[in-house]
Structures are given as structure tokens and as C-alpha cells.
Amino acid sequence: MLTPSGWLLFIGSALLVAAGRVFGSDELLAVGVAGAAVAVLSVAYVRARRPLRVISRSLKPQQVHVGDECQVRLEMANPGVFRSPVLRLADQVSFSTKSSTSSFQSPDLLVAPVRTDDELTVAYRLPTEERGRVVVGPLTLTVTDPLSMSARHFQFGGKAEALVYPAMYPIGPPPRLPGSSFDAVRRSPMAQSGDELYGLRPFQRGDDPRRIHWRSSAHHDELIVRQFEEFSHTHTTVLLDTRGALLGTEADGERFEAMVSAAASICRASQHRGDQVRLITTADFDSGYGSDSAHLHKIYEHLALISPDVGTLMGAVERLGREHGGGLLVAVAAAVDGTEPRSLMPLGSQFSSKTVVLFAPAKGGQPPPAFIPDTTLLPVSEPSGFTGAWAAHSTSGEDPSTRPRSSASASADRRP
Template identity: 70%
Template sequence: MLTPTGWLLLISSTVLVAAGPVFGASELLAVGIAGASVAILSLAYVRVRQPLRITALSLKPQQVHVGDDCQARIELTNPSRLRSPVLRLADNQSFSTESSTDYFLSLDMLAAPIPGRDQLTVSYRLPTAKRGRLKTGPLDLTLTDPLGLSKRRFEIGDAAEALVYPAVFPVSPPPRLPGNTFEAVRRSPMAQSGDELYGLRPFQRGDDPRRIHWRSSAHHDELIVRQFEEFSHTHTTVLLDTRDVLMDFQSAFGDDERFEAMVSAAASICRASQRRGDQVRLVTTADFDSGYGSDSAHLHKIYRHLTLASPDFGSLFGAVEWLSRGQGGGLVVLVAAAVDGTEPGSLTSLGSHFSSKTAVLFADDEPAQPEQLPPGFIPGTALLVIDEPMGFAAAWAAHTASSEDSLIMPKPAGSTAPNPSP
């Protein structure tokens, strides 16, 4: 295909060829024929040149969090015996979740000439500014003749993908509040002595390095230790409210911004609990239940679901009822935009089924409607109201650092979170 410059040359040459006989000027005819010949030769040049080939395409790492570094590495091979010209590369990329897909062209660069039968490695950073399934490729390659009169586009390579996990804040795990009336401890019936193997768990400060299980550590990309004694842990359940109906009311958050903050909060709490050694469980109002688990593979399972999560239809009452059928006990953290008053009593069973409860609401600093607050009949619930997009980490830090003698968090600096009565 001719470039604008090529079309200009071809049209001008055609005019000169037509004007030569009219004005009796053989020079005009010769110049016109020469210009048209150059344009035709440029088309032939880009048609006969062989395109480059992609011999390897890799994304490292393939699981990253929002804002982390992710590199694409491409190996280009010149199959021709001739030196390749300067080529322009473009990369088609997209971010997708369960309900949306955004396409964009993020890479536009020049590839240096490659000697015949040789290779060139190209590396570039992929965008990780938002969570979702990041797909990259195939590459658009544009070949241009040396004069820039013609060009030809090729599509080379296959698509590759990486998962961009939600942003995770370095927060503390949910506090184990006193006065629990439930047995939140599980013990292995197989462990009859401190010398018998109970299982594997992530390495914690103070563990004996001789107990590191190197094969599992290499597989999970973190240190894993053998557990030889009875091990007690807390069960932590994070309930994420993904109902799109609660994203409509006005507040300091935008709709997308609010949901992203909620997903990041849920991921941060799950990660902090897993690092403490808790059995972690994620439940959403869209009928997802990860089950309990404490290893890194289970945490990545939660991350993968949160990566693709979108506001959807669901029922808070149904999610709570599902939780009530389980063993209960331990901790439960509700992450929501608001508690909808159209489901009266939907949270009642949380007060009788879990020993420690925390509600994290991403709402206005002063909710205009009473139904946006948890009902007063939820006993012993700590309430955090997050009134700005980046306020979760600070509010959660104040909550975990507060005295464990109180079930209700005192107001952190800069927050107007109300303190409902148990």
C-alpha cells in the first residue's frame, strides 16, 4: 500500500506523463515515467520482502498486582538472507473482567535492522494500572521501503496473557477480639505427638530454618515449612458485597473507583490473614465461595477471582445464609458499599454465628439514608466507614491498633465513622 508520499508521487508522475505530449515536452514525459516507476518499484519491494517471525513470546511475571512491573520479551527472527529494514512494531492489548473489555494500542516502537538469519530480542513494560486479564498480541509489524513511499502491514505471533491482581495494601490481619464464645481452633487428629508431621504452612518469623520444605518453597515461590505439632488457627471469612445496585447512590467515590477500593480491601485482608496462618475464606454476593485454605495456592485462587470480579446481581441475604450453614466461629469481615435496607434482618445471623465481626463500608462520611448503615441489631460489630478512595489502609491500621478491649473502633483521625451501639 502506498503512503501519502507515495500517492503524491504517483499522482504527480501521472500528471507529468499526460502533460508531456500536450506541451510537446519530452522531459516532462521522462520525469513522469521515472516517478511512476519509483512508486511501482517501492510497492514491489514491500511485497517481496519476507516478514519477521516471532520465535518466543513471554510475559514475566504472569501474575502481578496493580502497579507492579511486568515485562514482555519477544524474540524476532529474520528468515531472509538479506538484512531487514527498520520496522515499526505495534502491540494490541486489552484488559478484561467478567463484564467489560477495554482495547488499546500501547506499543509503538522501531525495531533495529536484523542481519540475515539472525535474531533480535525486544523487551518492553506492560501497563498494570488496572486489574484484570491483560492480553497482549498479536504484534502489528509495518514494513516500509527505504524511501517511505510504500508500506505493508503484517500480523505476527500469538496472543499471550497475564493476570493483574488487585492492589494490596500492607495491612495487619483482623484483630482477634476477646470474649469469643465460639471454638475457632481446629486440631489435627493425626498429630498425636510433636514429632509427627501435621502439614505444610508459610514460613513465619521465628521458625526453624531446618524445617523449610525446599521443594514446596520452589513450587509456591515462597518459603514453606513443615509443621510437626498441633497447630491452632483462626478462621477468617471475608464477605465481599458485589451487588451493582449499591453502586448507584452518590458519594465521594466514583462507581468504578468505589468498587476497585472494595476489591483491594478484600484482597488486602485475605493476604494479611493468610500470612498470619489463618484459614482464609472469600465469599461474595455473586455466589462465589473459595472455601477455607491457608497456603499460597489458595490465596492466588482468591486473587484470581477478585481480578475478574465485577459488580453483578446477587443477594446479601443469600450470602449470609450460605455462611450460616458452615462451621462458623472465628472472624468475619463484611466489605460493602452499604447495607441495603431492602433486606431487613439479612445480617442477623452474623451476630449469632461468628465470634468477631467487622463491617467496612465504602460510603459517604455522613450517609444520607439510614439504610446505608448496618442495622443496630448486629451485636458486637466493629464499623469502619471509608469516606475517601485511599482511606482504607489508614482506617484499617487505626482499627487493628486500637484496644482489643473494645468491640467498636474509635474514630480515626480524618474519619467521620459513626459508632453504633452493639
């Protein structure tokens, strides 16, 4: 109950009382008794005061990207008959990904006194420098006396959580190849927009409120939206390399974060264009195709918690090879050694356009050569160099690997 200052005062007062009695000094005895009385009264003060009552706690927004603002909002009320004392507020915050969890305490906040039956809203910003799941709580309120000699702690067990999505790069979608027969595919009836009415379905997160069918909503006692059928001209598949054998060291952390952000950014840019987007990883995750906001958030949620894992590039390619294929493929890879070219060769006939974004340091100052025919290779030697390499690729209008090349350059790109 006593703070370090309070204990120092109490022990010092007890020594003064003892010295006064030993030396027969009334002055020392009086000062010691007064100091002990202050310590005792401070304890009585904090025991008599009641803290504010926490009405609700919320995190807004509950899904943010790295670097975006996320606030914790606390609504509190004073249920006592007297004005509340000055309170010190602190939250326990835990941050977790798929493979690790860390905890820390938020900075202390001072809450001003609140009059009887009044309410108060307190807000502070959560750190969003890293992606992952952030859980806030329990909350600790501390009541202290005016001299900070005593303190009493009250804990409230309610928790709230938010997801911090990967950082996003301002990039464009992968370029389409003109005249490709693979790209004309019918979109799912769950599409968000179009000209042909397909039917009705329950409202989902990310739906356009203008699509709500109010008569059916009133009849079913829940929001019902119109769903439309339309044609999409591109399927985009993003393959993310998460092999722990290549990304398991602490030095590779920045490179892996750049790869995750690149995959998320490509998915978002493709979805904004109206593509059917799919994310697969070498750790056997497959989001399936989708084009609405709910599907994009499903991809974000997985990428928010992803970490280097087991798996092989060959296994992911084999899964793609068993399907009909078509559309665009963007592979975000960590490294290329003697086994990757052979494992990626089956993709040669499966997709109309193939791009490999290679996050690997250049050897000898030279980027690695292209290893699959009709494939664009974007070497990224530094994590910060992705946006520049991708900007040149996305604005090209066609895959650079389809342009005519001289026999000398073609032989230079051919691996032994």
C-alpha cells in the same frame, strides 16, 4: 501496499506525465516518470524483503497487581540471507473483565536491522492501570522502504495473556480477640509449614522449594513435597458486597474498585499471619478456607475479573448461618439501608469478632451508627480513606465494640 505518501507520489507523477505530454514538456515528463519509478521500486523493495521470524512471545510476570510492571518479551531471528530492514512492530491488546472487553493497539516500536542468523529480543511494558485479563496478540510486523512510500504487513497469530490482580493496600490483618474459644481450630493437612510430618503430595504453585522430597521426586518422575500438619489460631472470613443494584452506576466505579482492593488486602494480610482465609461474595462465590499461596492466588484470580452482579446480602449471610462459624468476619459492604441490619443479625452468634467496613458516603457529615451488637463499624466515606480507618482498627489489639460504653453512647448506637 502503497502508503498515503506513496499514493500521493504516484498520482502526482501520473499528473506530471500527462501534463508533459499535453504541453510537450520533456522536463515534466521526465520528473513524472522518475516519480512513478520511485513508487514502483518501493513496492518491489518491500515485496522482496522478509521480516524477522518470531521465535517466542512471553509475558513476565503473568500475574501482577495494579500498578506493577509487566513486560511483553519477543524473541525474533533473521532467517534470510540479507540483513533485515527496519521493522515496525505493533501488538493487538485486549483487556477484559467479567462484564466488559476492550481492545487497543500497543504503541509502534521500531526494530533495528538484524544480521543473518542473529537473534533479537524486544521488550515493552504493558499497561496495568486496571485489573482484569490482558490478552496480547496477534502481532503485526510492518516492512517499509527507506522513503516510507510502501509498506507490507505480516501478522503472527500467537497470543499470550496475563492477569492483573487488584491493587493492594499496605495494611495489617484484622485483630484477634484474646480468649476466644472459636479461634483454636486445626489446620488442613495441606498446610505449607509446621513441625509434624503428615505425608507427601505433588508439588503445587507456591510451595516452599525447601520442602521438596528429592528421593520420592526421582521415583515418581515429578516433584514431591513434604506436607505438614500444624495448628492455626484464626479462621478469617471476608464477605464482599457485589450487589449490582448498589454498584451498577459509572459513578460507583471508584468505590467498587476500592472495595475489591480492600477485600484482597485483608485476605493477603490474614494469610501472611498464617490464618485460614476464606472469601465469599453476595454473588454466590465461595473460595473455601485455605492458607497457602495457591489458595490466595485463587482469590486474587476471582477478584481480578469480578464486577457488580446480582445477589443479596441476606443470601450470603444465610449461607454463613448454616455453618458452624467461628473466627473472624470482615464484611466489606457498599451500603446500609433498612434491610441490612436485620439480614446481618444472624452473624451475631456465629463469629467471635465481626467488622463491617462500610464504603458509603456519610449522610449529613455523620457516620452511620453501629447496627449489630459487638460489631466494629468502620465507615469509609471516601475510597482513599480505607487505609487510615483500617490501620486504627488493626493495631487496636481488641475489638473497640467490646470496650465499655456509657449508657448515652449505647442508646445513640441503637437503631429504631
